Amino acid sequence: MSKAIFIRNASQLVTLEGSSHAPLVKEAMSELRMIENGSVWIEDGIIQAVGTDEELLAEYGGRLGEAEVVDATGKLVTPGLVDPHTHLVHAGSRENEFNMRLQGATYMEIMNAGGGIHATTSATKAASHEQLYQESYARLDQFLLHGVTTVEAKSGYGMEWETELKQLEVAKQLNENHVVDVVSTFMGAHAIPKEFKENPDEYVRLLVEEMIPKVAELGLAEFNDVFCEHGVFTPEQSRIILEAGKRHGLIPKIHADEIVAYEGAELAAEVGAISADHLLKASEKGLAAMAEKGVVGVLLPGTAYFLMAESANGRKMIDTGVPVALSTDCNPGSSPTVSLPFIMNLGCLKMGMTPAEVITAATINAAHAINRGSEIGSLEVGKKGDVTIFNVNNYMKLQYSYGVNHVDTVVKNGVVVVKGGQLCEELSFSKNESA
Ligand SMILES: N=CN[C@@H](CCC(=O)O)C(=O)O
Numbered sequence: 001m002s003k004a005i006f007i008r009n010a011s012q013l014v015t016l017e018g019s020s021h022a023p024l025v026k027e028a029m030s031e032l033r034m035i036e037n038g039s040v041w042i043e044d045g046i047i048q049a050v051g052t053d054e055e056l057l058a059e060y061g062g063r064l065g066e067a068e069v070v071d072a073t074g075k076l077v078t079p080g081l082v083d084p085h086t087h088l089v090h091a092g093s094r095e096n097e098f099n100m101r102l103q104g105a106t107y108m109e110i111m112n113a114g115g116g117i118h119a120t121t122s123a124t125k126a127a128s129h130e131q132l133y134q135e136s137y138a139r140l141d142q143f144l145l146h147g148v149t150t151v152e153a154k155s156g157y158g159m160e161w162e163t164e165l166k167q168l169e170v171a172k173q174l175n176e177n178h179v180v181d182v183v184s185t186f187m188g189a190h191a192i193p194k195e196f197k198e199n200p201d202e203y204v205r206l207l208v209e210e211m212i213p214k215v216a217e218l219g220l221a222e223f224n225d226v227f228c229e230h231g232v233f234t235p236e237q238s239r240i241i242l243e244a245g246k247r248h249g250l251i252p253k254i255h256a257d258e259i260v261a262y263e264g265a266e267l268a269a270e271v272g273a274i275s276a277d278h279l280l281k282a283s284e285k286g287l288a289a290m291a292e293k294g295v296v297g298v299l300l301p302g303t304a305y306f307l308m309a310e311s312a313n314g315r316k317m318i319d320t321g322v323p324v325a326l327s328t329d330c331n332p333g334s335s336p337t338v339s340l341p342f343i344m345n346l347g348c349l350k351m352g353m354t355p356a357e358v359i360t361a362a363t364i365n366a367a368h369a370i371n372r373g374s375e376i377g378s379l380e381v382g383k384k385g386d387v388t389i390f391n392v393n394n395y396m397k398l399q400y401s402y403g404v405n406h407v408d409t410v411v412k413n414g415v416v417v418v419k420g421g422q423l424c425e426e427l428s429f430s431k432n433e434s435a
């Protein structure tokens with residue numbers, strides 16, 4: 001059992017209280033439910049009280065000696081950030097492709113020539129379980145240093161059973177051993193493997209009849225994702241794959257309308273996906289359907305930035321009523337970053353979102369995109385003690401002052417794991433010890 005934590009006197013404490021049941025939409029995305037001079041009492045890993053410092057002192061003043069006090073005077077306190085779309089578990093990097101793209105090659109040209117996702121697939125296949133674990137563990141440390149306490153992680157750099165299994169097992173082990181929570185998605189449908197180029201439907205059959213049932217049976221993923229894109233999986237193939245996942249209890253997610261308009265947003269609404277991600281080219285009809293069905297739009301402005309493409313229109317999506325979340329899309333090809341705060345800055349500057357909206361998008365709405373809205377994403381009684389403290393005194397400054405890591409302290413499951421912007425070395429980062 002961990003010591004109580006008393007975070008005191010934040011200049012702004014963003015609670016986002018009251019939105020655990022459904023993601024926030026439209027104007028409600030700007031309602032941060034902020035408390036000035038705010039404090040939080042966490043015990044046994046769970047938030048016990050949230051209010052002004054005066055209110056909490058009245059309730060817990062007699063127990064001050066029992067708690068580790070974190071002075072947040074002059075600081076911004078938010079729920080631990082949530083990243084709902086990453087390709088965390090992979091081996092290697094692709095700076096050579098970065099160079100090729102700077103000289104005019106496109107992402108799809110590189111992939112169709114056997115690079116891109118295929119290059120990372122080869123590196124991931126060749127890596128041992130231990131290598132993959134260590135590389136991904138180091139990335140999780142970096143996520144934590146940037147204020148992120150929960151990360152979704154997709155497989156998809158195998159596209160054959162053995163390597164998909166290795167990626168999912170690494171993700172499971174990371175979730176067990178690292179303080180950051182890792183939520184798994186099966187993405188065997190990340191590309192058409194080279195061996196199936198002439199007969200992609202045969203690979204779809206393999207996914208539907210063999211891989212998806214095995215993943216579900218082993219309990220290795222909660223979600224099933226597909227790259228629905230011209231030249232990758234067609235909407236019809238995507239529908240077949242997502243429906244198969246549903247039959248096995250895997251919740252659909254979809255990489256939709258990233259490079260060309262392909263009715264991915266419409267498909268997400270039709271199959272009842274929890275989120276549709278990318279959406280750079282999504283149609284108005286598709287976005288309206290997503291808004292109606294409450295499908296979260298996970299926007300990845302870091303990918304557009306890195307691929308030198310025009311960002312998705314976050315402003316229009318919010319005004320249409322789509323619940324919007326933000327993510328790094330951390331992957332070695334189109335977004336090699338772990339900085340969710342930088343992505344939030346891009347949300348403002350490239351997608352017309354406000355500083356308040358991007359906080360909602362990286363906390364409670366991101367939590368809903370991975371079915372965790374009732375556990376994380378807001379600071380309220382009964383939720384996990386996941387808190388990020390920034391060295392700025394107001395939420396607007398977090399986006400205004402960009403390119404700097406403002407994270408001062410991170411509390412995960414009620415334990416201080418980052419202090420003064422550094423990982424706490426005394427912690428072994430084992431969940432069993434921190435919870
Ligand atoms: N678009 C497809 N998948 C990833 C990129 C993966 C890669 O290039 O390795 C994405 O979400 O951007």
Ligand SMILES: [Zn+2]
Nearest residue numbers: 085087255329
């Ligand atoms: Zn992705």
